[in-house]
Amino acid sequence: MTVDSSPSDIDQLHPAHNPWRGKLVHWKDRSTWFEPLGEWLQPYFRKGAFARLGRMGEQDLCWDDSDWLDIILAPRLKIEIDTAIEWLADALDAATLRAFHGCRVADAGVFLRNGIRLNDPTWLEAEVRRIVAEEDDLAWLRPAIEQEIARFDARERDTGRLYVCADDQPQLDRIGHYMLYGSEWVTALLGFSAHSTLRRRGVPTMVELDLPFRLATPGTRREFARKLLQEWVRVLANSPTFVPKLDFTVILRTDVPAHMIVGHYHPEALKDPFRQYVTYKTQTRTCPACA
Secondary structure: OOOOOOHHHHHHHOOOOOOOOOOEEOOOOHHHOHHHHHHHHHHHEOOOHHHHHHOOOOOOOOOOOOHHHHHHHHHHEOOOHHHHHHHHHHHHOOOEEEEEEEEEEOOOHHHHHHOEOOOOHHHHHHHHHHHHHHOHHHHHHHHHHHHHHHOOOOOOOOOOOEEEEOOOHHHHHOOOHHHHHOOHHHHHHHOHHHHHHHHHOOEEEEEEEEEEHHHOOHHHHHHHHHHHHHHHHHHHHHOOOOOOOOOOEEEEOOOEOHHHEEEEEOOOEEEEHHHOOEEEEOOOOOOHHHO
16 A cells, blocks of 8 residues: 655654553553554544544454455554564564463472573483383383483474463463473473373462563564554454454563462463364362462
């Protein structure tokens, strides 16, 4: 789409004040972002376009259809959609994202004390040795465990990385293996024969954290800005009651310190992607940190 503003006009529209500074953005809680995003967008609407957008009525579009931006929003803005996304991503640098990390631990208090650490193969090797030594069901692995560790070809695949999500819903619905079996690294090394043993250890746990968005890459913030803008237009037009499941991952290259951890919970049930999404009920839904 072509806009009728000159480059100098566009430069003048770029905000000097950032309304997102200090704001928490929680995907499932629209009250944290819907009104602030509308306020942020106001200066970029063509005359009368904001009011007309609010009166257009329900649109027959899927929630993740790009037409929400390209067809519905773009003609009503003074700036290009890509410019709006870029500026919003820059502004979100000052915001905080409510994020989630699915795992399996005996006590979520470990995160309250130590935070969440980057993937470290040396630590994970030690964890594999400990599990095999402690679990009689895996006694058959003990003579060969060092050989299995030595030939594990995915040892370094996630070294120095940490994955968190902007929405816990997909983890509960489609990628429950992190909470059913624990570390993907450990699960991959021990194999399917260890699944039942791993399900007996620890408690499925969803850790909640407030992540400064500046820790995400600019590209990640741009991708999230697009999702947020798209959902804002849909909510304004359709007034939906459901919150879509956002499959959105933030890859971190730094540990998450303990002070960013804001809570945790133990899900009632999880679907196993390794077994055609069969549902497993959680037998124990408490841990020492729950008290």
